[in-house]
Amino acid sequence: MPAYLASLNPGWLLIVAGVIALFVKVRVVRQAISIIAPVIGILMLATAQHGVDHMTYETLGIKLSFYRVDSLNFLFGLAFLIAALLNAIYALHTDNKTQDGMALAYAGSAIAATFAGDLMTLFIFWEITAITSVFMVLQAGTRASYFASMRYLGIQILSGVLLLDGIAYVWHYQGDLSLQAFSDLNQPGALIIFIAFGIKAAFPFLHNWLQDAYPKATVTGAVVLSAFTTKLAVYAFARLFPGQHELIWIGAVMTCFPVFFAVIENDLRKVLAYSTNNQVGFMICAIGVGTPLALNGAVAHAFADILFKGLLFMSMGAVLYRTGTTKANELGGLYRSMPWTTLFCLVGAISISAMPLFSAFVTKSMILSSVASTGMVVVWLMLMFASAGVLEHSGIKIPYFAFFGHDSGKRVKEAPFNMLLAMGMAAFLCIAIGLPAFLPGFGYEWLYSLLPYPIEAASYQPFTLGHILAQLQLLALAVFAFVLLQRLGLYPPEKPGVILDTDWLYRKAGYGTARWIDTVWAKLGPAMTATFRTLSERAYDRLVDTFSPRGVLARNGVSGGMAVWTTVILGVVLLVSYLTS
Known part of the structure; x- marks a missing residue:
């Protein structure tokens, strides 16, 4: 790898490749670009020098650092590059220039933001992620996806505007835009930046853009969206707000509330959207704890979540591609005609459920252990409840109602080979990083070696008898509850309907306000217009008569x-x- 490439932000490479892909008409060439760019990006990151500012510029008195790699952002960048590669392979069966190009540019902007060395550079690529990602929803081409994409874009732009406002306060009072962690939310600009990050992380009451947009995205678009936006926010919180006590409770609430919505939701891609809230909540809670073990857990779990959540979205995307629906009441029995998709979905479901020997077991256990060490019993119990809920809605509900359950009678082709290849690669990684180190350099120790803080074998081990038994008991209890509720007919039935979330409050109020304004204007508008016209004409005549x-x-x-x-x-x-x- 040439030295100049090792000092170049790989996110820029993906952005340029995405722009080029927008104008390449030959499908094979465009797809080759989409695959080769992330591979080169991984090589560039592997040879990058840590702790050094590259691509630095100064303008208007502001020093911009476009590329800085350290122990905190390395794993996020690596996960984003792996996700970009898997997404490109998953999309090989499509021929959509806009989607291919924007997906690559979206991944590149998230990577570039992750390696930004100052707040202004972070803001620039923060906004580019908003603009490029909206095409993942818009390209679905339906009326619902159009309105969802516009709402999504508005929320993401709001996050960027707040971030810029907070940066202005930081610059005014401190004269420095370096990525220094805030000691508390009372510092100038800290609270505004906190809210900006919270929007992108889908905090409670700020989360509805996620459930609104992801299920309406294209087959490939939902997979792409699942990897970058919320995880970029997790990185930003880990960088600027580690140990912020408020994040503990916010994260704990995030893990719990989606369980209730996901259990009764009929659209399985929307179930996965709620599951995204749930998993990000674990990461946010760990960042709030702020100990080295907790931050390691947040970073490791973000890495694992990008893989297993992407795998679950891939499997549901394959189902949507072949059957035209992801509604649970319209599915079932697909294991007969889509056996490989079923297998990969089960791997993703078991991984997200933190079954021993799968990825989330070695990452989530760090978070639970760090919370337990704080003595916050209520928070720990909330996380344990949420862990059981994950198995209910993502570990059991997704594969059960899609591939098993009642037989819908649908007999379709297996997913295209490229989809299966991408799912197989993701499934392999979900298993590989969850295993003990049977071979040198293989298993969870590889992941642990890349975490921000060193983990000594004497201080923490995931594969202890206590960890294994506690997790197996929790999973067994969740399975028993699901089976019992099914047998008794008490499990929420899968049927069409609209599940009201907290966005109903402001969307209903906003719609009512707009209707009231429209009604008032219809009655008073003509009279007000005539009055204004008369007064303006008289004023004009008076001015002419005088001057x-x-x-x-x-x-x-x-x-x-x-x-x-x-x-x-x-x-x-x-x-x-x-x-x-």
């Missing part, structure tokens, strides 16, 4: 006298100024 060449001032000799006296006064003022200078 025109034939107006009152021109007919009166006073105007000439006033001009003479104005000249005299001006001369006196100039004379006095000259004599006293």
Whole structure:
């Protein structure tokens, strides 16, 4: 790898490749670009020098650092590059220039933001992620996807505007835009930046853009979206707000509330959208704890989540591609005709459920252990409840109602080979990083070796009897509850419907306000318009009558006298100024 490439932000490479892909008409060439760019990006990152600012520029007194790799952002960048590669392979069966190009540019902007060395550079690529990602929803081409994409874009732009506002406060009061962690939310600009990050992380009451947009995205678009936006926000919180106590409770609530919505939701891609809230909540809670073990857990779990959540979205995308739906009441029995997709979905489901020997077991256990060490029993119990809920809605519900359950009678082809290849690669990684180190450099120890803080074998081990038994008991209890509720007919039935979320409050209020304004304007508008027109015409006539060449001032000799006296006064003022200078 040439030295100049090792000092170049790989995100820039993907952005340029994405722009080129937008204009390449030959499908094979475009797809080759989409695959080769992430591979080169991984090589560039592997050879990058850590702790050094590359691509630095200064403008308007602001020092910009476009590429800085350290122990915190390395794993995020690596996960984003792997996701970009898997997404490109998954999309090989499509022929959509806009989607291919924007997906690559979206991944590149998230990577570039992750390796930004200052707040202004972070903001620039933060906004590019918003603009490029909206095409993942818009390209679905439906009326629902259009309105969802516009709402999504508005929310993402709002996040960027708040981030810029907070940066302005930081620059004004500190004169420095380096990525220094805030000690508390009372620092100038800290709270505004906190809210900006919270929007992108889908905090409670700020989360509805996620459930609104992801299920309406294209087959490939939902997979792409699942990897970058919320994980970029997780990185930003880990960088600027580690140990912020408020994040503990926010994260704990994030893990719990999606469980109730996901269990009753009929659209399985929307279930996965709620699951995204749930998993990000674990990461946010760990960042709030702020200990080395907790931050390691947040970073490791983000890495694992990008893989297993992407795998689950891939499997549901394959189902949507072949059957035209991901509604649970319309699916079932697909294991007969889509056996490989079923297998890969089960791997993703077991991984997200933190089954021993799968990825989330070695990452989530760090988070649970770090929370337990704080003595916050209520928070720990909330996370344990949420862990059981994950198995209910993502570990059991997704594969059960899609591939098993009642037989829908659908007999379709297996997913295209490229889809299976991408799912197989993701499934392999989900298993590989969850295994003990049977071979040198293989298993969870590889992941642990790349974490921000060193983990000594004597201080923490995931494969202890206590960890294994506790997790197996939790999973067994969740499975028993699901089976019992199914047998008793108490499990929420899968049926069409609209699940009201908290966005109903402001969307209902906003719609009602708009209707009221429209009604009032319909009644008062014509009269107000006529009144304004009459008053403006009278004012215009009065001005013409006064100031025109034939107006009152021109007919009166006073105007000439006033001009003479104005000249005299001006001369006196100039004379006095000259004599006293």
